[in-house]
Ligand SMILES: NC(=O)c1ccc[n+]([C@@H]2O[C@H](COP(=O)([O-])OP(=O)(O)OC[C@H]3O[C@@H](n4cnc5c(N)ncnc54)[C@H](O)[C@@H]3O)[C@@H](O)[C@H]2O)c1
């Protein structure tokens with residue numbers, strides 16, 4: 413059967429041309445409401461999008477034939493990845509096609525802020541010739557504070573260094589070696605806020621980065637700072653930014669992205685010193701050609717040949733190895749995700765050991781899956797394919813060890829993370845050669861399925877704890893699906909892995925942390 417692809421956002425015509433050349437039927441239907449899209453999505457095997465289409469769980473419920481979603485761009489926050497994965501839909505992005513363009517937009521906005529270009533243009537074209545009103549600042553010798561020094565952030569850094577700026581960066585996952593290579597200084601957030609004349613944001617929107625420029629953070633900035641956001645809305649508290657512009661704490665701010673998009677109204681509009689663009693970071697001919705060609709080639713390869721490139725939720729694999737390796741990769745990714753969520757930026761290196769039956773397999777995809785799971789907790793551009801390169805770039809020390817002998821389990825994958833406070837190890841096996849199970853978490857034996865929403869809880873082993881935990885979750889309206897317990901020794905440190913039906917909010921986590929004997933609570937999602 414001929415595959416059919418729907419292009420539902422405005423995309424360079426080369427994408428449609430490639431699909432047609434490769435024998436795929438393609439429709440370009442843009443500007444549809446979610447209901448209109450839901451009514452037609454069932455006819456398609458592929459969906460090619462930019463940022464306007466929201467691939468929600470509701471839309472995907474109607475996508476009965478959909479096999480692949482291709483994002484012509486980087487951020488996949490408009491795609492419900494767990495929902496796509498649950499429905500067996502591969503989600504691909506084009507991680508590098510628009511990075512230079514977006515970095516250039518950030519630099520353009522920095523110049524626009526420094527010289528008040530939009531206001532000066534409007535005033536001049538209104539016939540005012542207000543030469544004395546617009547006094548700018550030079551960029552040379554100023555300090556640029558980068559929040560996020562990944563793909564785009566590092567390009568911004570190189571351009572800023574060319575402008576003779578000093579660049580400091582806050583990025584917990586930036587290695588000292590990479591910082592040295594980029595010619596920038598790695599600092600803590602507070603230090604950056606104190607020193608930067610300009611701040612530019614280049615992180616994904618995650619639980620850790622949401623509101624990273626909060627009211628409190630803005631209050632700690634150098635007076636007269638200028639701020640640029642070409643990453644994601646939600647990184648800055650927009651109401652606090654408005655107040656900081658009004659008070660003069662912030663001299664200028666340029667936003668390409670907003671908490672709610674399209675941003676057709678905002679208290680920031682009209683504020684002196686405020687500049688905005690309508691999510692144009694990736695909008696150049698070059699970038700749009702790059703991402704359109706790349707997404708169409710990747711989707712065609714997948715639909716016609718089964719080739720997988722730049723998938724967010726699936727490893728790259730040859731047809732022969734796939735069936736045997738897939739359950740191991742699912743296990744490995746879960747172990748990596750578990751370590752990433754519990755240890756965050758503490759992980760300096762990982763050792764991946766395969767034992768028993770697992771030792772007979774190609775270890776690379778297993779390693780890729782561990783790294784993708786680990787780094788996927790803080791980067792949207794990481795996938796099975798690029799994870800080993802990114803790990804190297806970030807100075808993450810990766811070791812692979814193979815033990816042919818069998819231990820307690822006929823097959824085992826063990827991942828040990830090295831952190832400044834010591835090694836932390838998790839291990840898992842496959843039940844029935846297909847179902848991943850966690851069997852060891854930080855030295856405590858458990859037997860748990862890592863799936864959906866979970867809580868990792870460390871507490872003092874004492875009577876009554878399970879009851880108070882169950883009551884606290886019940887009061888928060890959270891249903892417990894499964895409960896796994898383990899402990900080092902009676903009366904010592906105990907670990908609970910609790911699967912719950914709904915995500916656990918930070919407020920509920922705070923309530924659990926306050927329970928007697930609780931040492932740590934980390935919400936997990938798989
Ligand atoms: N405006 C646009 O049109 C446009 C275009 C392209 C990309 N983007 C967005 O730009 C952002 C960056 O893209 P990228 O390709 O550079 O991604 P990337 O994954 O290469 O880099 C993100 C960086 O953020 C860092 N980071 C993660 N958590 C952090 C934290 N808590 N504090 C500080 N740093 C943290 C990561 O270590 C990484 O270095 C993404 O959100 C992407 O969606 C926007």
Ligand SMILES: O=C(O)CC[C@@H](O)C(=O)O
Pocket residue numbers: 462463484485486487488510691692693694695
């Ligand atoms: O497609 C766009 O215009 C925006 C893309 C950008 O937000 C991205 O994350 O790649």
